[in-house]
Amino acid sequence: MAIELNGKTYETDEEGYLLNLNEWDRDVAEILAKDEGVDMTESHWEVIDFLREYYDEYQIAPAVRVLTKAIGKKLGKEKGNSKYLYELFPYGPAKQACKIAGLPKPTGCI
Amino acid sequence: MLHTVNKSPFGSNSLETCLKMATSGSTVLLIEDGVYAALKDSSVAETIAQAMGTVTIAALAPDLAARGVADKVMDGIKLVDYSGFVDLVCETDKTTAWL
Amino acid sequence: MSDEMMDEGGTIKKFAYINRKAPYGTIYALESLEVVLIGAAFEQDVSLFFLDDGVFQLTKGQKTDGIGMKNFSPTYRALEMYDVEKLYVSEEALAARGLTADDLLVDVEVVADSEIAGMLDEQDVVLSF
Numbered sequence: 001m002a003i004e005l006n007g008k009t010y011e012t013d014e015e016g017y018l019l020n021l022n023e024w025d026r027d028v029a030e031i032l033a034k035d036e037g038v039d040m041t042e043s044h045w046e047v048i049d050f051l052r053e054y055y056d057e058y059q060i061a062p063a064v065r066v067l068t069k070a071i072g073k074k075l076g077k078e079k080g081n082s083k084y085l086y087e088l089f090p091y092g093p094a095k096q097a098c099k100i101a102g103l104p105k106p107t108g109c110i
Numbered sequence: 111m112l113h114t115v116n117k118s119p120f121g122s123n124s125l126e127t128c129l130k131m132a133t134s135g136s137t138v139l140l141i142e143d144g145v146y147a148a149l150k151d152s153s154v155a156e157t158i159a160q161a162m163g164t165v166t167i168a169a170l171a172p173d174l175a176a177r178g179v180a181d182k183v184m185d186g187i188k189l190v191d192y193s194g195f196v197d198l199v200c201e202t203d204k205t206t207a208w209l
Numbered sequence: 210m211s212d213e214m215m216d217e218g219g220t221i222k223k224f225a226y227i228n229r230k231a232p233y234g235t236i237y238a239l240e241s242l243e244v245v246l247i248g249a250a251f252e253q254d255v256s257l258f259f260l261d262d263g264v265f266q267l268t269k270g271q272k273t274d275g276i277g278m279k280n281f282s283p284t285y286r287a288l289e290m291y292d293v294e295k296l297y298v299s300e301e302a303l304a305a306r307g308l309t310a311d312d313l314l315v316d317v318e319v320v321a322d323s324e325i326a327g328m329l330d331e332q333d334v335v336l337s338f
Contacts, residue, residue, distance in 0.1 A: 066290045
């Protein structure tokens with residue numbers, strides 16, 4: 001599978017995750033978000049940027065438990081809880097946000 | 111504790127490490143290519159004999175037979191079949207595999 | 210995992226992971242790391258032991274671009290966030306390979322093999338890789 005955008009081709013797996021995370025850009029993120037029914041706002045981008053940075057440093061997508069804790073530390077306590085993250089990404093911050101961020105499906109994510 | 115070793119001692123240090131980690135009273139069961147450690151007159155026979163002072167050394171008979179070495183096993187090694195393997199697992203609190 | 214291995218009635222069990230293989234020649238190291246990360250969700254008392262060539266999993270400065278494999282060594286630094294904080298490295302294995310704790314990319318406790326033997330005896334479950 002693939003996403004065509006502005007003359008560029010982004011290869012994805014059968015679940016719609018980008019195959020090459022280096023190809024990721026904000027334009028394709030918008031498309032991925034649209035497919036998920038997510039309207040991107042500043043709050044969404046904040047989480048997406050955080051996930052990209054986290055992956056860059058540790059080479060994994062964090063488990064939800066770890067993500068909420070780390071977000072709380074970095075972006076403030078009011079954001080470091082699963083309620084906040086589920087409001088932004090109703091089908092699961094791990095699954096949905098990782099997909100929009102162009103990251104592989106998190107380890108252990110069912 | 112039951113320890114299993116499934117690599118030949120001539121190509122891997124699994125047995126060596128296992129014997130370092132097996133505390134007194136535990137059982138070391140040789141399976142698959144691990145059974146080659148049971149051969150008498152081999153270069154590890156001395157090591158096995160020494161280990162027998164503190165741990166029980168067992169070997170899986172079908173693996174010995176399959177490899178044509180069933181008649182070359184050193185004295186003091188306990189031979190078990192598959193149901194004996196199961197018994198060993200059940201008798202002990204936990205099992206550690208040395209791969 | 211079987212029910213017997215997981216907690217019964219909320220008791221926390223001691224889980225040990227034994228790592229004895231170098232990182233890229235076989236899949237053991239990566240598989241172990243993934244099981245540790247997934248298993249962390251069960252919030253058990255986890256210890257990681259690095260013996261024999263397993264100590265090579267933790268060397269600083271791994272660069273895998275040239276072999277077409279993912280460098281998963283940075284992930285060991287994330288373990289702390291998964292509450293996996295007990296990392297024990299065999300003193301003998303390090304020395305035999307000309308390494309010291311300074312060559313490793315995470316904080317570990319360097320322990321003599323004889324002491325590790327005793328620590329393994331105290332575990333409820335031992336998983337080998």
